[in-house]
Amino acid sequence: MQEEKLVVLDGRTYERLPYDGADEPCPGCGAEFGQLHVAGCGYERCPTCDGYLVTCMQMEPDSHTKHD
Ligand SMILES: [Zn+2]
Ligand SMILES: [Zn+2]
Numbered sequence: 001m002q003e004e005k006l007v008v009l010d011g012r013t014y015e016r017l018p019y020d021g022a023d024e025p026c027p028g029c030g031a032e033f034g035q036l037h038v039a040g041c042g043y044e045r046c047p048t049c050d051g052y053l054v055t056c057m058q059m060e061p062d063s064h065t066k067h068d
Contacts, residue, residue, distance in 0.1 A: 003036055007053065010061040014047035 006013050019031040029038035037044040046056040049064070056064055 004039065005036065007047065007057075009046070009048055009056060010064055016053075017045045017047055019043070020045075 005016055007016050008014075016036055018034050018036050019026045020033065022033050025032050026037060026041065026043050028043035029041035031037045031041070040054060042052060042054050044053040045051070046053045049056065
């Protein structure tokens with residue numbers, strides 16, 4: 001199993017956020033509370049803002065900085 005715990009955004013490296021829904025597994029990838037999402041899961045949160053990581057990773061660095 002290979003889990004990437006870090007993500008690069010805007011040229012900086014951040015720790016990925018685990019799934020934090022306590023009641024049921026992630027609807028996108030099935031991760032349970034405290035587990036990392038499967039790579040590319042649409043429900044993973046961005047470590048630097050309150051958006052979704054898949055969306056943030058597609059943003060240009062400048063637009064993401066303005067996002068928060
Ligand atoms: Zn997920
Ligand atoms: Zn973001």
